[in-house]
Amino acid sequence: MANLVWHTKLRIHLDLTLEDLGHEEHEGLWDMVYGMDRMYSARAVPVAERDLQCGGVCREAGVVAPMYLRMRNGRREAVHERREDEDRHSVPVSDEHKAYQERILRAAEAGGFRGDSEVRTRVGRSWIQTDTLIEGADGLRVGWEVQLSTAGADGPRSVRARAAKAEKNGITPAWHTDRSDYAHRHDTHWTRSNNLPAHVIAKIGDLRVVSGFRKLDFWHCDLHADHPCPHGVRRCGKYHATPVPKDVLFDDLVRETAAGAIVPVQFRTPNKTHRFWATRSDHNRYKDLLDDDGQLPAIPEDVRTPSRASHNRPTCRPELTPTSSTAVTPKAPQTPTATFSGLLAAQPTAPTLETIASRAAEQTAPPDPKPHADACPEPWETLVEHRRAANAARDVLYQLSDHEERELQRHVWLEAAQTAQAAITRYASSHGLNRFEVEQSVRGAARDTQA
Incomplete structure (x- = not known):
């Protein structure tokens, strides 16, 4: 059977998967041809x-x-007259393909997970056929596709379309190959091992994944950084993440993906989106980094921030301009008769030693750790709700592809992130707590409640 038919008299292709056979300009085309x-x-x-x-x-x-x-059963079908023509559409499964399927099932069973090969999952009127489907923890379903032959990147039967269809219906797609050219494709989350014969793949031993698994390296973009700034500037002062290739054993990859400890990651760069696998901890840190990248508003051009902190006491007195043309020398502190413009009449001219000491003690005294009455910090549950709202706005942004919609949603995300950060700052300041520790606790609580 096939879904694409050529009509020799009408000289058009008929796609049986479409209601109008791919020709909406001709009403009742199927009724006429059938x-x-x-x-x-x-x-x-x-x-x-x-x-x-x-x-x-x-x-x-x-x-x-x-x-x-x-x-047949309400479905349109086109059937070949000869069996040899029908066999031309089915690609024989190689021994290496079967060995990979057996190894995936064996590795999953060793980790306490069950699975099956050549599983057909019904989706509406159509089907999804998965090479090996693993039932993981907490209802997670990982669909392993072993692709050792040429696969298209575009079209309704391409890798991109099949992976998107599986993901839309609750199956996490995991594509494995032994071809090096697939390592440069980002239509799905590819993993690759070396080209090995079937008897080596089927053996119980170390089968190493040499491509498709990454470790995220988090670093500060300053003069001491080893990586170039991804924004194209010399040094931006922000924190970035860089994926670093790392080997992993194939059996461990099968078990950890089923357990949810290794997850698919979509890593965005200015040019493209890279898809690979990474640990859940790295994925959570990467999502937190994206939150941190948008947590503060842009600094206005007329506001200048100091380049470093100063240990000197603050200068809180007005500019003093002498009225006489004679400059005041610092070596003559005993002449209090010099008059200056801009000083108030009630201001003392020569403070005593006790007054200076008391002022210095007040300035160097530690701040009062008790919360102020006007701070009004939100309760802990409100902090978690703010963070969950920011995470939800960020997840919506990831799902959008239109440029204008992404810009609008990015503003929503920034406002939600700023609200969450301001609430955390008020809470930590009013309770005398470490702000970093409070923020990490709020992030963890928000992830747990969302999961």
Whole structure:
């Protein structure tokens, strides 16, 4: 059977997976073509003379393969007249492919998870067929696809379309190959091992994954950083993450993905989106880093921040301008008769030693750790709700592809992140707590409640 039919008289392709057969300009096209084929059948017209041929694999191979139409369980089907033409559409499964399937099942069972091969999952009127489906922890389903032959990147039957369809229906796609050119494709989360024969793959030993698993390196973009700034400037002063290749054993990868300890990551750069696997802890830190990147508003151009902290006492007195043309020398502190403009009449001219000491003690005294009455910090539950709202706004941003929608949603995310950060600052300041520790606790509580 095939879904693409070539009509020799009309000279058009008929896609049976579409309601209008791919020609919306012709109403009732299916009824007309199917009715004509049924009339040919009633009059015993040979299939080779019914104007229908295979328009997919057979036509691409230069083979004329006659077909006829039928309805089965409410589904439209085009059937080849000859069995050899039908066999041309099915690719035989190689021994290496079978060895990978067996190894995935064996590794999953060793980790306490169950699975099965060649699983068909019904999705509406269609099906999703998975090479090996693993039932993981907490309802997680990982669909392993072993691709050792050429696979398309675009089209309805491409890797991108199949992976998106599986993910949409609750199956985490995991594609494995032994071809090095797939390491440069980012249509799904690829992993790769070396090209090995079937008997080596099936052995119980170390099968290493050499591509597709990454460790995220988090670093500060300053003059001491080893990586270049991803924003294209010399040094921006922010924190960034850089994926670093790391090997992992194939059996461990199967078990850890089923347990949820290794998760798929979409790493965005200015040019493209990279897809790979990483540990859940690295993934959570990367999401927190994206939150931190948008937690503070942009600094206005007219506001200048100091380059470093100063240990000197603050200077809180007005500018003093002498009225006389004679400069006051610092070596003559005993002449209090000099008058200055801008001083208030009630201001003392020569404070005593006791007054200076008391002022210094007040300035160097530690701040009062007790909360102020006007701070009004939110309760802990409100802090967690603010963080959850920011995380939800960020997740919505990840799912958008339109540029204008992403810009609008990014403003929503920034406002929610700023609200959460301000609430954490007020809470930590009013309770005399370490702000970093409070923020980490709030992030963990928000992730646990969202999960």
